[in-house]
Amino acid sequence: MDFKAIEEMIHTMDSSSLGYLEVNWQDISIVMKKKGESGLIKLSNSDNNLEELKDQVKKVKESKNDNEDTKDTPNINQEVKQDDNxxxxxxxxxxxxxxxxxxxxxxxxxxxxxxxxxxxxxxxxxxxxxxxxxxxxxxxxxxxxxxxxxxxxxxxxxxxxxxxx
CATH class of the missing domain: 2.40.50.100 (RNA polymerase II/Efflux pump adaptor protein, barrel-sandwich hybrid domain)
Known part of the structure; x- marks a missing residue:
């Protein structure tokens, strides 16, 4: 993954309504977060950085669970059926x-x-x-x-x- 692809991903995320994006590809992990959450963009290519990234993602997920302002984030596990047809x-x-x-x-x-x-x-x-x-x-x-x-x-x-x- 080259810098241009990463830059394009950042631009796409910035101009979208997406609040969270995580990409894992070969030895690179990229996590992006926005919409009032603490911003996080990190690249890692070593085990130490990967562990640090996992800790940061865990903290973000925990703080997201504690945050009451998650109405914009759809719960994909929740299925709403208005009509069986x-x-x-x-x-x-x-x-x-x-x-x-x-x-x-x-x-x-x-x-x-x-x-x-x-x-x-x-x-x-x-x-x-x-x-x-x-x-x-x-x-x-x-x-x-x-x-x-x-x-x-x-x-x-x-x-x-x-x-x-």
Whole structure:
């Protein structure tokens, strides 16, 4: 991972609503935190630094649990079901949401579109890799929650699909 990639990650995080990002790749760990939390950006490539980083992450997590101002942070373990006929499609990774394959191309799906299992709904770009997100159900798009070029978090709802009866 070169400095330019790290710099781009910092810029992307800064311009997004993302509050926490942790990247572990080969011998490098990067943790970024914002939104009123104490800022933390650290690179480590030795065992001592890694242990220090783990301690800092543990402290941040503990202070986050004690902090009552965590309403902005979604709890991805909590599943809210408003309608048994609605399936929420969540982001499987952190990245940039794209509703279409190019600037001059139409959206993959819009409200009211019928989709089948395996149809491409969007793309999420993570570390310069374009990941197609596909429907795992047959149904009709009732809501597109994410907006084109938004940063999305793991577990964040992207689409709501009304299941075929």
């Amino acid at each position: 609605i399936k929420e499609i969540a982001a499987p990774i952190v990245g940039t949401f794209y509703s279409k394959s190019g600037p001059d191309k139409p959206d993959y799906v819009s409200i009211g579109d019928k989709v089948k299992k395996g149809d491409t709904l969007c793309i999420i770009e993570a570390m310069k890799i374009m990941n197609e997100i596909q429907s795992d159900v047959d149904g009709e798009i009732v809501e597109v929650v994410a907006k084109n070029q938004d940063m999305v978090e793991y577990g964040q709802t992207l689409f709501k699909i009304k299941l075929n009866s």
